[in-house]
Amino acid sequence: MTFPELVNSFFANTLDLSIPVFMPEIVLSGTIVLMLLVRIFQREPRFDVAWLALIGSAVALYYACPLFGAPDLKQFMQDHPTAETFTGLLIHDGISAHFRTLLLVFLVLFIIFTKLSGIPDRIDAPDFFTLVLGGVVGMCLMVASNHLFMMFLGIEMASLPSYVLSGHLKGRRKSSEAAIKYAVFGAGTAGVMLYGISLIAGATGSLHLPTIATQLSTMLGDGTLVGGRLAAVILGGLMLSVGIAFKLSAVPFHFWCPDVFEGASAEVNAYLSIASKAAAAAILVRVAFGFSHLPPPVPETEPVAAHAVEVADAPKLLLVSTAAAKKAPDSNLMLVADGDANGAEAAKPADTLAPVRGFIAGLIGVIAALTCTFGNLAAYGQTNIKRLMAYSAIGHAGYMMMPVSAGLVMLADSPTDAKTAVASVAFYAIVYLFMNLMAFSLIAFIRNSIRSEEIADYAGLIRSCPILVVCFTMTLISLIGLPFFAGFVAKFAVFASLAQAGLYGLLVVAGLNTAVSLFYYIRVVKVMCIDPEPESRLPVYVPFLPSMYVVAVTVPVVVLGLWWNELNEWVQMAANTLVF
Amino acid sequence: MMQFLAQPVGAAHYLLVGAVLFVCGVICMTTKRNALGVLMGIELVLNGANVNFIAFSQPALRADRGLALGLDGQVVAIFVIVLAAAEAAVALAIVLNFYNNHGTVDVDEADELKG
Numbered sequence: 001m002t003f004p005e006l007v008n009s010f011f012a013n014t015l016d017l018s019i020p021v022f023m024p025e026i027v028l029s030g031t032i033v034l035m036l037l038v039r040i041f042q043r044e045p046r047f048d049v050a051w052l053a054l055i056g057s058a059v060a061l062y063y064a065c066p067l068f069g070a071p072d073l074k075q076f077m078q079d080h081p082t083a084e085t086f087t088g089l090l091i092h093d094g095i096s097a098h099f100r101t102l103l104l105v106f107l108v109l110f111i112i113f114t115k116l117s118g119i120p121d122r123i124d125a126p127d128f129f130t131l132v133l134g135g136v137v138g139m140c141l142m143v144a145s146n147h148l149f150m151m152f153l154g155i156e157m158a159s160l161p162s163y164v165l166s167g168h169l170k171g172r173r174k175s176s177e178a179a180i181k182y183a184v185f186g187a188g189t190a191g192v193m194l195y196g197i198s199l200i201a202g203a204t205g206s207l208h209l210p211t212i213a214t215q216l217s218t219m220l221g222d223g224t225l226v227g228g229r230l231a232a233v234i235l236g237g238l239m240l241s242v243g244i245a246f247k248l249s250a251v252p253f254h255f256w257c258p259d260v261f262e263g264a265s266a267e268v269n270a271y272l273s274i275a276s277k278a279a280a281a282a283i284l285v286r287v288a289f290g291f292s293h294l295p296p297p298v299p300e301t302e303p304v305a306a307h308a309v310e311v312a313d314a315p316k317l318l319l320v321s322t323a324a325a326k327k328a329p330d331s332n333l334m335l336v337a338d339g340d341a342n343g344a345e346a347a348k349p350a351d352t353l354a355p356v357r358g359f360i361a362g363l364i365g366v367i368a369a370l371t372c373t374f375g376n377l378a379a380y381g382q383t384n385i386k387r388l389m390a391y392s393a394i395g396h397a398g399y400m401m402m403p404v405s406a407g408l409v410m411l412a413d414s415p416t417d418a419k420t421a422v423a424s425v426a427f428y429a430i431v432y433l434f435m436n437l438m439a440f441s442l443i444a445f446i447r448n449s450i451r452s453e454e455i456a457d458y459a460g461l462i463r464s465c466p467i468l469v470v471c472f473t474m475t476l477i478s479l480i481g482l483p484f485f486a487g488f489v490a491k492f493a494v495f496a497s498l499a500q501a502g503l504y505g506l507l508v509v510a511g512l513n514t515a516v517s518l519f520y521y522i523r524v525v526k527v528m529c530i531d532p533e534p535e536s537r538l539p540v541y542v543p544f545l546p547s548m549y550v551v552a553v554t555v556p557v558v559v560l561g562l563w564w565n566e567l568n569e570w571v572q573m574a575a576n577t578l579v580f
Numbered sequence: 581m582m583q584f585l586a587q588p589v590g591a592a593h594y595l596l597v598g599a600v601l602f603v604c605g606v607i608c609m610t611t612k613r614n615a616l617g618v619l620m621g622i623e624l625v626l627n628g629a630n631v632n633f634i635a636f637s638q639p640a641l642r643a644d645r646g647l648a649l650g651l652d653g654q655v656v657a658i659f660v661i662v663l664a665a666a667e668a669a670v671a672l673a674i675v676l677n678f679y680n681n682h683g684t685v686d687v688d689e690a691d692e693l694k695g
Contacts, residue, residue: 172681174693190667191626
């Protein structure tokens with residue numbers, strides 16, 4: 001490749017293709033820099049940085065959300081078609097557009113929430129919002145990652161701020177304990193994950209997810225995936241799943257979750273349980289599906305890939321982007337291209353990736369069942385509301401993982417159903433956003449008033465603030481998954497995909513867990529509504545604006561339970577563009 | 581073993597070094613009670629992965645040359661060095677905060693949150 005060609009491909013790939021769909025991250029990064037500058041030039045905190053963070057995240061949302069500028073997701077995806085950006089490091093498709101919008105909607109709501117609840121105060125605000133926005137940038141990279149190392153960097157960019165945020169209440173013993181547990185455990189699993197990535201990369205010769213899938217398919221096809229190479233791929237895959245399981249707080253890497261949730265403030269809990277979990281669910285979908293299906297033909301419009309085709313003189317199935325262009329003279333890529341071309345000629349060739357898919361689906365299915373059961377059983381005896389919500393978050397992580405397994409099972413025979421399964425994960429993530437944001441905002445506002453997070457201190461709350469208790473009850477019923485709230489629709493979609501895939505064992509586990517979860521959620525409702533008020537409790541008073549906020553985030557929980565069709569169409573469209 | 585040592589140096593030898601670093605790191609992480617010792621274990625794990633990446637990036641070291649990672653592997657290693665520094669900075673700050681509140685850096689003392 002000559003120098004002018006290099007410059008041309010830089011302009012075509014980076015400036016014309018990648019930067020326009022990368023605007024949200026750029027805006028967030030710019031906002032972070034501005035917030036740090038404000039901190040430098042202002043001795044006394046006269047100006048509240050929360051407003052700056054709010055404006056920055058709103059602008060980022062404007063760039064990310066398909067609803068602005070385009071009437072719906074379909075139109076948005078036509079304007080910005082599915083493409084690998086930054087030479088294959090990231091990918092822009094429906095899933096990344098959907099999850100990025102979700103993350104930024106959450107960010108805007110979250111900043112308003114922290115403004116109302118008073119944590120952080122004005123002095124801490126620059127640090128706090130720098131960390132929050134930085135973490136969200138990392139999560140945006142996670143949901144769009146198309147490359148194992150980008151995925152690792154995204155996870156680390158999201159994790160490091162989370163460690164600090166969980167220790168944000170500096171003087172509290174419990175907060176510092178939560179932070180040290182989270183940091184040590186998180187850094188350890190990240191190290192293990194990186195080692196796993198190095199093994200996979202060594203065995204398959206690439207870090208680029210579609211290339212790995214193609215390479216695995218070739219190796220399985222000609223029987224070269226044996227011995228040490230097979231061991232490296234399996235071991236690497238298991239180690240990779242350690243890191244993802246940690247982010248999802250899946251069993252057996254869930255230990256940090258209850259401790260961190262109890263030690264950190266309710267605001268940080270909302271951030272960890274919603275944004276972090278949604279990004280982790282997206283990355284699970286990306287990795288599970290990335291490894292187990294062959295990449296589609298490269299879109300004709302992509303300039304760099306077109307160049308690669310020219311160089312290698314291979315059919316258009318030649319793999320994507322500059323990774324291909326760079327290595328084109330290399331023998332392995334020719335091999336890849338050949339294998340792929342042969343496959344295409346045989347029109348629906350023997351499904352070489354079936355063993356990979358079976359392995360991943362089985363692994364995710366078992367972990368999902370364990371996670372769900374453990375979370376719901378352990379939540380039963382909790383006395384602290386934040387700890388209860390932590391175990392509930394573990395249980396919900398299990399529900400969110402189940403459709404991924406179902407989707408992988410159905411991928412070969414009925415891709416449409418597999419897409420529906422992925423759509424149910426996306427749907428669940430949205431519903432979970434509103435349910436948990438409502439629960440944690442209520443916990444924070446009540447804490448501001450009674451200085452307690454024990455469930456026993458919530459006794460008789462209905463006599464002090466009936467509206468909030470009604471909202472909380474609706475959210476809890478939605479968390480159980482009873483009709484007619486959003487949680488029911490989300491859970492129904494999950495169960496439907498399990499039934500479609502014929503995973504009846506998993507379906508029974510999920511059903512039993514829903515029954516178990518009934519008891520501990522309803523116990524909170526019972527304490528709030530029936531038990532007599534404790535003598536020693538401070539008077540409960542939640543001001544007008546925070547109450548309005550709680551009511552406002554409850555509205556979607558109710559509305560989505562009754563009119564879920566539009567959102568359902570939206571997530572279906574998002575899942576449709578997941579490369580198939 | 582002697583045979584392995586007598587061979588010309590290939591990727592396998594580097595992988596062995598990487599694996600030893602990784603295992604030492606994991607043992608260090610799981611058995612040390614001092615938080616700083618745990619952090620050192622994490623560094624060892626990251627560096628074990630780094631050795632792997634470098635070994636995999638070099639075509640001359642591998643029988644299956646086509647599968648070498650090339651520059652990708654080396655760039656990953658550089659990024660991981662930076663990332664390890666960032667992680668160590670954050671973790672040390674958190675350990676310091678823990679020390680201020682508890683007067684110790686023994687991770688076994690972090691036992692107030694349970695249940």
